[in-house]
Amino acid sequence: MRNVWIIFRKELRSYFVSPIAYLLLTMFAVIFGFFFWNSLGYFVFMGMESQMRGQAFPMNLNEQLIRPLLSNASVIGLFFIPMITMRLFAEEKRTGTIELLTTSPIRDVEVIIGKWLAAVSLYAGMLLFTALNFAFLFKYGNPDWKPLAIGYLGLLLQAGGLLAIGTFISTLTRNQIIAGAATFGVCLLLWVLEWVSGYETATWARVLSYLSVINHFESFAKGVIDSKDAIFYVTVIFLGLFFTSRSMESLRWRS
Amino acid sequence: MIKVTELTKKYARNVAVDHISFEVQKGEIIGFLGPNGAGKTTTMRMLTCFLPPSAGSATVAGFDVLEQPLEVKKRIGYLPETPPLYPEMDTTEYLTFVGKLKGLSGSELRGRIDYVCERCAITDVRHKLLGRLSKGYRQRVGLAQAIIHNPDVLILDEPTAGLDPKQINETRDLIKGLAGDHTIILSTHILPEVEQTCQKVMIINRGKLVATDSVQNLQSRARGAELVLVEVAGRNGNLDSATVQRRLEQIAGVSRVIFKETHQNRNMFEVESQKGFLRGDLARAVVEAGWDLNELRPTAMSLEEIFLQLTGEEVTDKAAAKGGQ
Incomplete structure (x- = not known):
């Protein structure tokens, strides 16, 4: 545990001594801020529209604003995840510091979990900025906080899985750009896989759409913890980290 | 350990x-x-x-x-x-x-x-x-x-x-x-x-x-012997290096005498001996023959030579390849 903490701190620190953390935090905040402002504008417009028509449609913040926004956040996240994970192992391999880690009295698993947790923490920091936007809703409106909290849990779980995949890909190369590009490709693929379900219902299509990480976020966005979706994300996290440890092991046999 | x-x-x-x-x-x-x-x-x-x-x-x-x-x-x-x-x-x-x-x-x-x-x-x-x-x-x-x-x-x-x-x-x-x-x-x-x-x-x-x-x-194992550098000069100005070589070879314990060079009437030899510490005998022999002993110096084989000897031509090949790059 102590070793995980040592690696975690070192990793988080190195995010923040380089511009990367600030860049990611800013970009994510700006982009999500834009989505929020845009959706809020539309929400207000719809509200006025329905009043003018005299329809007393109850407008629901959770249903009509928070839920789509959370889904947006999950997609925006896909674009940022490669930038968080690409250097984790690739950089250590390039500069040779991986030799320090592997010859220190510390287990591979501890290194991997430390690094992955640092990546998850940075992503959590990015989500924290988006929470500022929602704070305004609580000031001026009366949304239900529980579905929102569950939505965030879903975002974290989903990112955890993708970050684990990114961590794994980062162990495969010593070039950050390659690690980043490959991770981005995989993230994108895991997002668009669910599109097949739009026109096809055969088993293969169902399998593909099951593999799509976005699909499993739906229930969280609705504010429901569906155990089968939670299990899916936990499985992805576990598999990603497991492959990372295999890859780190094979690093020794091959190099 | x-x-x-x-x-x-x-x-x-x-x-x-x-x-x-x-x-x-x-x-x-x-x-x-x-x-x-x-x-x-x-x-x-x-x-x-x-x-x-x-x-x-x-x-x-x-x-x-x-x-x-x-x-x-x-x-x-x-x-x-x-x-x-x-x-x-x-x-x-x-x-x-x-x-x-x-x-x-x-x-x-x-x-x-x-x-x-x-x-x-x-x-x-x-x-x-x-x-x-x-x-x-x-x-x-x-x-x-x-x-x-x-x-x-x-x-x-x-x-x-x-x-x-x-x-x-x-x-x-x-x-x-x-x-x-x-x-x-x-x-x-x-x-x-x-x-x-x-x-x-x-x-x-x-x-x-x-x-x-x-x-x-x-270093000593490489040739199992001591190597001494001897410089001999004649008193009257000319000295036949072959004579000196013959004299040196007669000393008991000397296994090999290699003539190195003559420079301004000074003859350089490398004397290889089986047992150590033949230097005294060498000096006496030279002086008794009426020559000047200008230098008497043990030369250890450098690791470089030992290394080349042990690893064979492998290294010289590589060194040559490196030099050629």
Whole structure:
């Protein structure tokens, strides 16, 4: 545990001594801020529209604003995840510091979990900025906080899985750009896989759409913890980290 | 302290390390000598548990590298060929991180950091970013991280590679200074380095251990003889070198006399003898014949020659190839 903490701190620190953390935090905040402002504008417009028509449609913040926004956040996240994970192992391999880690009295698993947790923490920091936007809703409106909290849990779980995949890909190369590009490709693929379900219902299509990480976020966005979706994300996290440890092991046999 | 038996590392197409066996006693400095690509780094990496051996075994302080890697790692300080530094950290931060990785904490860690900074002469760069340090300082910070946890065994892979002559001397002195407390294995392809720093040499070539011995023994073993350089001059101005050679060959115990050159009536000979200390006999013979003895000097074979002799033409080929590049 102590070793995980040592690696975690070192990793988080190195995010923040380089511009990367600030860049990611800013970009994510700006982009999500834009989505929020845009959706809020539309929400207000719809509200006025329905009043003018005299329809007393109850407008629901959770249903009509928070839920789509959370889904947006999950997609925006896909674009940022490669930038968080690409250097984790690739950089250590390039500069040779991986030799320090592997010859220190510390287990591979501890290194991997430390690094992955640092990546998850940075992503959590990015989500924290988006929470500022929602704070305004609580000031001026009366949304239900529980579905929102569950939505965030879903975002974290989903990112955890993708970050684990990114961590794994980062162990495969010593070039950050390659690690980043490959991770981005995989993230994108895991997002668009669910599109097949739009026109096809055969088993293969169902399998593909099951593999799509976005699909499993739906229930969280609705504010429901569906155990089968939670299990899916936990499985992805576990598999990603497991492959990372295999890859780190094979690093020794091959190099 | 270190015991290696039949250690082997095979890759898909070649054998990097081929059944190497050796032992290192506590407190020894031994030099791993060999041309580039001979298997030095691979052997060291197996000792540090970075690479698993394909066959054979290695134990460090009684712990097997495959079975108890964590115990081995606790007792080893390792400086890879390029010091494993994080450019974005400063020296103190870096040493703190490494110290914690090695299991130190609190005041003990702070004490060790002060100590290694002092020892490696890096106190003046304690708050500089590692990415900004010169090569010499990087190497010393690398050494500092290797000794931070006061390991029993130090493994240094080409610790002086890429340094300027002054830095090389400083690094060598530093390593020699560390010898008392640690068992040290260092690798190099520079021969004088071994002569100057190590007690024992292991010569490795093409993955095989060619020779293991002390520097002195290797030198005398190479020809099993003492070599003396003799310069003889005639009193009256001309002296036939063949006469001198014949006279020298008559001395009991001399196995070979090689005529080197004549320069302004001075004749140079290399006298090889079976037993040691024939110098007195040599001097007497020359003087009694009425010649002048200008010089009488034992010449040890340099490690360079021994190395070439042991590794065969392999090295000269490589050296030639290198020179041709």
